[in-house]
Amino acid sequence: MIYFNNAATSYPKPPNVKLAVNDYFNHYPVGQNRNQLGGEDLILNIRKRIAKFLGIKNCNNLFFTSGATEGLNLLIAGLNVEEGDHLVTTENEHNSVLRPLYRLIETKKIKLDIVATNEYGIINVSDIIKYVNSETKAVIVNHVSNVTGFTLDIEQLALQIKQKSKAIIIVDGSQSVGYLPIDLSRMNAIDAFAFSGHKSLWALEGIGAVYISESLINSDQNKIAPLIAPLKVGGTGVKSESLKQPTELPIYYESGTQNIIGIISLAAGVDFITSIGLEKINQRVSVLSDYLVDKLQAMPEIISPSFEIEIKNSIISFNILNHDPSEVAFILSNSFDIIVREGLHCAPLISKRLGFFPKGSIRVGLSYFNTEGEIDFFIDSIKKIISSKC
Amino acid sequence: MIIINISIKEDCLDSTIIKEFAFDQSINREYINYLGKLGSMQYFPEFPKPFFSIIVDREFKIKGIEGEKTIRIIFDNKNDLEVEKRLILFCNRFTL
Numbered sequence: 138m139i140y141f142n143n144a145a146t147s148y149p150k151p152p153n154v155k156l157a158v159n160d161y162f163n164h165y166p167v168g169q170n171r172n173q174l175g176g177e178d179l180i181l182n183i184r185k186r187i188a189k190f191l192g193i194k195n196c197n198n199l200f201f202t203s204g205a206t207e208g209l210n211l212l213i214a215g216l217n218v219e220e221g222d223h224l225v226t227t228e229n230e231h232n233s234v235l236r237p238l239y240r241l242i243e244t245k246k247i248k249l250d251i252v253a254t255n256e257y258g259i260i261n262v263s264d265i266i267k268y269v270n271s272e273t274k275a276v277i278v279n280h281v282s283n284v285t286g287f288t289l290d291i292e293q294l295a296l297q298i299k300q301k302s303k304a305i306i307i308v309d310g311s312q313s314v315g316y317l318p319i320d321l322s323r324m325n326a327i328d329a330f331a332f333s334g335h336k337s338l339w340a341l342e343g344i345g346a347v348y349i350s351e352s353l354i355n356s357d358q359n360k361i362a363p364l365i366a367p368l369k370v371g372g373t374g375v376k377s378e379s380l381k382q383p384t385e386l387p388i389y390y391e392s393g394t395q396n397i398i399g400i401i402s403l404a405a406g407v408d409f410i411t412s413i414g415l416e417k418i419n420q421r422v423s424v425l426s427d428y429l430v431d432k433l434q435a436m437p438e439i440i441s442p443s444f445e446i447e448i449k450n451s452i453i454s455f456n457i458l459n460h461d462p463s464e465v466a467f468i469l470s471n472s473f474d475i476i477v478r479e480g481l482h483c484a485p486l487i488s489k490r491l492g493f494f495p496k497g498s499i500r501v502g503l504s505y506f507n508t509e510g511e512i513d514f515f516i517d518s519i520k521k522i523i524s525s526k527c
Numbered sequence: 528m529i530i531i532n533i534s535i536k537e538d539c540l541d542s543t544i545i546k547e548f549a550f551d552q553s554i555n556r557e558y559i560n561y562l563g564k565l566g567s568m569q570y571f572p573e574f575p576k577p578f579f580s581i582i583v584d585r586e587f588k589i590k591g592i593e594g595e596k597t598i599r600i601i602f603d604n605k606n607d608l609e610v611e612k613r614l615i616l617f618c619n620r621f622t623l
């Protein structure tokens with residue numbers, strides 16, 4: 138089987154991730170503030186390692202979630218906004234941003250500007266900046282589009298926004314983390330960054346994290362006046378005598394028993410990336426992406442925004458003229474044993490902009506483990522599908 | 528051939544619905560030809576696992592793979608249960 142659906146979830150996972158997950162069963166349960174086994178808390182240790190990987194100075198600004206969806210819900214639903222407040226987002230967003238924002242329109246009557254991309258899914262920093270004014274409360278953007286692979290210059294964007302307004306800048310890093318270097322202490326104009334673990338960080342499904350910068354948390358001698366409310370409150374393992382949610386970090390945002398096995402897999406995934414080197418992974422995947430794009434581009438029946446944009450990661454979407462993407466994906470999977478993703482990829486606005494609505498497109502999500510041989514077989518299969526006129 | 532399970536794969540926003548019929552046996556060429564009597568059939572033996580589709584205008588489209596035990600049916604009108612009933616009867620009537 139050829140697996141080209143890594144932008145949804147990566148497969149296979151690296152051997153050390155499998156080992157770490159298996160090893161979990163050989164030990165007594167551990168959990169933050171919930172046992173007295175001695176030694177450094179496992180979760181604290183992992184939190185430090187992941188914070189280091191992302192250039193986060195204080196690991197207590199990193200909070201584990203069930204994935205990017207939960208992280209983005211936390212950040213968007215937790216925003217301190219009122220009726221009439223102005224927010225900005227783009228057409229490149231995933232439903233995990235669009236739906237929480239639409240809920241804010243319904244519940245809080247906020248005003249939302251959705252910045253359009255061009256016909257290839259490209260959006261410039263200046264396009265977004267035009268919509269930001271001194272009244273804007275938050276700007277929420279996707280770092281790398283999960284449909285086109287387009288990369289937004291989030292560092293530039295954040296810097297320019299800060300010159301114009303006090304807006305909170307929230308980034309969805311689901312498709313960039315693990316491929317592109319992320320140094321959040323350098324990119325310090327970014328206020329919050331949410332991501333998934335199960336894609337290019339190689340972790341299990343059901344784990345992700347969110348970073349919230351010091352500027353939003355306002356810590357003051359252990360007393361915090363958070364600008365982002367927690368999504369859930371409940372058991373934290375400390376200060377159990379109080380009926381109010383403790384305000385210490387990180388537990389303020391992490392009520393309930395943690396997904397320990399997911400967290401362990403995330404640490405192992407990050408270890409894998411560090412052992413190979415992020416740059417090497419990025420280079421390898423870029424070589425594969427270029428190889429695939431070149432071959433697709435040579436076929437006149439293929440329509441793809443990737444022919445117009447510089448892909449810095451592993452995502453390539455396309456359609457075949459006069460072919461239904463769901464049928465192509467069905468044939469690829471069932472006749473050729475190739476797994477791709479088809480449909481709107483939970484990103485309806487960009488699919489519309491690209492002319493891929495309502496049927497969507499076929500998406501290839503490559504990984505470090507894919508090969509040129511697999512791409513050759515995939516291209517041959519596409520050619521067979523085209524020539525069969527099915 | 529007997530249908531042993533029917534499941535909904537996708538309930539689309541438009542009027543269509545995609546269902547999967549699972550059979551008690553694998554679908555062979557003979558059965559594909561039998562289903563082909565329903566409408567216009569396409570069969571692709573050149574694919575590693577042969578793919579077939581059958582379109583019955585304004586009613587449904589069947590997609591399947593020779594050797595597998597399931598077919599997918601895209602019904603044009605999810606509210607027209609008569610069409611589904613007739614198709615089930617037709618599928619079950621064939622004996623190998």
Ligand SMILES: Cc1ncc(COP(=O)(O)O)c(C=O)c1O
Nearest residue numbers: 204205206231233283311333345
């Ligand atoms: C850009 C983007 N944002 C958010 C998500 C949601 O991620 P998760 O599955 O971790 O909730 C995805 C995953 O499909 C994505 O591609």
